[in-house]
Amino acid sequence: MNTRRGIRRGILATVAVAVTLPLVAGCTAGTSGSTSGNTTLTVMTGAQDLSKDQLAEFQKQNPGITVKVIATDATRLNTMLAAGNPPDIAVGAAIGSANINARGLATDLTPYLAKSKVLKESDLQPVNNGFRWNGKQSGKGDIYGIVKDWSQDNTLWYNTALFDQAQVPYLSATKATTYDQLLDISKKLTSSDGKQYGLGLEWAWSLYAPISAMVLQQGGHLFNSDLTKVDFDSAEAKRALQWYVDFGQANVGPTSLNPLADGSDYSTFAANRMAITQDGYWFGGNFADPKAMKTVAMAPAPVMGDKPVATTYSGQGWWIPAKAKNKDAAWKLIEYYMAGKPAQDRASSGWGIPALKSLMSKMPQTLPYQKQAYQVAQDELAHAEPLPDSPYVTTDLLNTTIDKYLQQAIKKQLTVDQAATAITNDINKALKQGKEQIG
Template sequence: MYRAVKSRGFVAVMAGATTVAMLAGCTSSGGGAGKSGQAGSSTVTLMAGAQDLSKEQIAEFEKLNPGITVKLILTDATRLNTMLAAGNPPDVAVGGAVGSANINARGLATDLTPYLQKSTVLKESDLAPVNNSFRWDGKQSGKGPLFGIVKDWSQDATLWYNTALFDKANVPHLSETEATTYDDLLKIAKQLTAKEGGKTKTYGLGLEWAWTLYGPMSAMILQQGGHLYNDDLTEINFNSPEARRAFQWYVDFAQAGVGPTSLNPLPDGSDFSTFAAKRMAITQDGYWFGGNFAAKDALKTVKMAPAPVMGDTRANPTYSGQGWWIPKKAKNKDAAWKLMEYYMAGPPAQARAASGWGLPGLSSLMSKLPQELPYQKAAYATAQNELKYAVALPDSPYISVDLLNTTIDKYLKAAITKKMTVQDACAALTDELNKALKQGKDQIG
C-alpha cells in the first residue's frame, strides 16, 4: 500500500474471549525500556490514521491495561519529522517497511528484538517474510534486528478488473494464475478504453499513479533480471536497458490515454471511486482492494488477477508494507509495546484479516482471510499463488521513497510531453537522484 499510504477502513470484527484473555494476561512482556517505560500509569501517544484504531478498540485496550491511556495523533509526516528532530516523538508511529532503511540508518527507531524475545503474544517465528523489510543490520535492510512490525500488506502489482466491462468490449477475462505481459496489458487497456465527445468515458487501466512510481518500476526492472542500484545502494541507474524499458512503458501508457497520470489525474487521487462507478476496467492494486466489495451494495463483477510481467521473471512485491515502529526517543516504550501486541495480534489484527483489507503481518492469521463470497474465494486463491513470487524491493537508506517518486514523475512528464527523449530523461533522472543519494550518504555517514 503503501507508496503513498493507502487510506482504508475496515469492518470491525469482535474477537473471542480467548484472545482478549490472552492479551490481558500478557501485559508484562516489555523489553526493558528503563526509565522511559513507566508502563501502568502513563499515556501512550500513537501517530496513526483515524481508521487504524477505533475508539472501541482503544477503550478495550485501556480496560485490559489499567493506567495506560492512548492518545491518538493523526498521521502527519511534517509533524512527525518536527517531533523527531525535537527529541519528543510519539511513542508509536506508522510507516512502510519499504522506506524504513532511511529511518533506521538515522538511528531513529527502537530495536524490537528484546521485546519479541520476552513476548508471549508476538513471536518472531510467526512474522510473515514481509516484516524482513523492517530489519536493519547497520548497512542494509532485510537482515539483522527488527525495527518495526507490518500490520497488513499486499503484493501491490496485482490486478483487479470489472468482468462486465471486459464482456462489453468482447475482451477475454484475465487468467487467475498466469501473468499477462505488460505489453499485452497495454494492448488490452486500449481495447477497454472508451471515449465519447473527445472525453474518456471509461479508462482501460489505472496504475494508482499518484501513490507510487518507484515501486512498480523497480519490480519491472527485477522482472527483467536488472538492478536499479549498485551493491551498496549509494548509486542508482535509470540508464540501463531494463530501466529504460520500464520508463518507456510508462510513457507509452500515458501517451495512449488509457488511464490517469499526473498530467491527467483523478480528482480524488485514487482509482477506487472511478473503478466502483464502472468507469475503469482494470486497476493495479493489491489484495487489500478487494475489501471494498464485501458490502451488499458494492460492485459484484470484480476479479483479481496476477501481477503482470516485464521480462522472464515473475516478481510481485509490496510497495510499502505499512506497519508500526517505536521511535528511539519514545518516552513510554514498554506501554507502546503492549499497544503493539494488542494491535498486531489481538482483536484489531483479527478484524483486519477477516475483513480482507490486506494480507496479515502474522502468518498465523492468514487463514482468517475472507472466503465467503465468490470473488473473495477466487481472490484468496490468486493471492496464495502470488506469494510464490513475493520479492523485496531495494531500499536505499540515503534517499526517501517520496523523493524517488516525485523525481521520477518529473522526468516522466517531460518525456510524455516530448520535452525530452526517453534516453535524455533517464539520464537526467539518474544524475539528479545520484546527487540526492550522495547528499544523503554525506549526511548519514
C-alpha cells in the same frame, strides 16, 4: 470505502521526513516508559486504524494506560522528532524504513519480541524483514517495526462487467499478462469520450516501486550492490520508463498530468469508470459490503521479461521512535493491535494479507470473488521478492524525481533516453548527499 489511499500517501511522505533529521542514538527494550501508574500513550496513525471500540478494549485490558491518537502528519512528525518529543508509536512502511533506521530514529524491537508471549519472531511473515536493519542495509539484522498487513501491490483487479461490454476476454487467474498485452487490452477498454479508463496504476502513490519490479522481472537491478548509486540508463530501466511513457501518451488511465481528483483509483473503479486497477489483495476489502459492486476479479501481477515478481510496495506497520517516552506501554499496544482481536478482524476482512503466519487461515473465502482472489494471492506468494531500499535516499524523492521526467517524456519534451539519464543524475546526487550525511 477505500481506507488505504490516505495511508499510502501518508507513508510515502512520512518516510521522506527522516532525511532532514540529525542522527540520534537508538534505544532498546526496557530502557524507558514503565507502564506502572498512569500513562498517556500518543499514537500517530491513520484515523481509521484504531476504532473507539478497540481503544476502549485495550484501555480496559490495561488500566492506567490512556491512548491519544493524532492523525498521521509528515510535517508534524518531522517537527516532533527533531524536537526530541516524538509520539510513542508512528505509522510507517517497511519498504522505506532504511533511511529512518540508518539515522537511529527508531527503537530496536527485537528484545521486546524475545519477551513477548503473543508476538513471536518465528510467526512474522517475511514482509516484516523490510523493517530489519543491521547497521548497513535493510532486510537483515534486528527488527525496528512490525507490519500491520500487506499486499503484493503490482497485482491487478478488474471489472468483469466492463470486459463483457467490450467483448474482451477476462484476464487469466493463473498466467501473468505481459505489460505490453496489458496496455493493448487497456486501449480496448478505454472509451473514446474519455468517460471510462482502461487501466489505473495508482500513479499518485508510487512510481519507483512498480518500475523497480519491472526491472527485477527482466533480471536487472536499479541499484548497485551497496545501494549508493542508481542506474536508470540500463536497458531494463529504459524499457520500463518507455512503457510508462506509452501508457501516458495512450490516455488509457490517469497520470500526474491528468490526475484523479481524490488521488485514488477506487472511486473511479467503483463507479464503473475504470476497467482495471493495479492494486494489491487489500483492494478486495472494498467489495465485501453487500451493497458493493460484485463484478470484480483479481489477476496476477503483469510481467515485463521472463521472471514473475509480485512485490509489496510498502508493508504498512508501526514503529516506536528512539526517543519515545513510553516504550513499554507502546509495545503493549503493538501486541494488542498486531496479534490481538484487531489483527484477527483485519485478517478476516480482506483488507490485506496478515503479517502473521498464524492468521493466514482467517483470510476471507465466503464470497465468490473472495475465493478467487484468495487463490490468486496464494499463488503470487511464490513470486514474492523484496524491493531495494537504500538508506541514503527517501521513497518520496525517488517518486517525485521519476514523475518529473516522465511528465516531460510524455509531453515529448524529452526522449526516454534523456529522461533516464536525468533521473539517474538527479537521484545519484541525492544518494551522494545522503551517504555523506549518514556516513
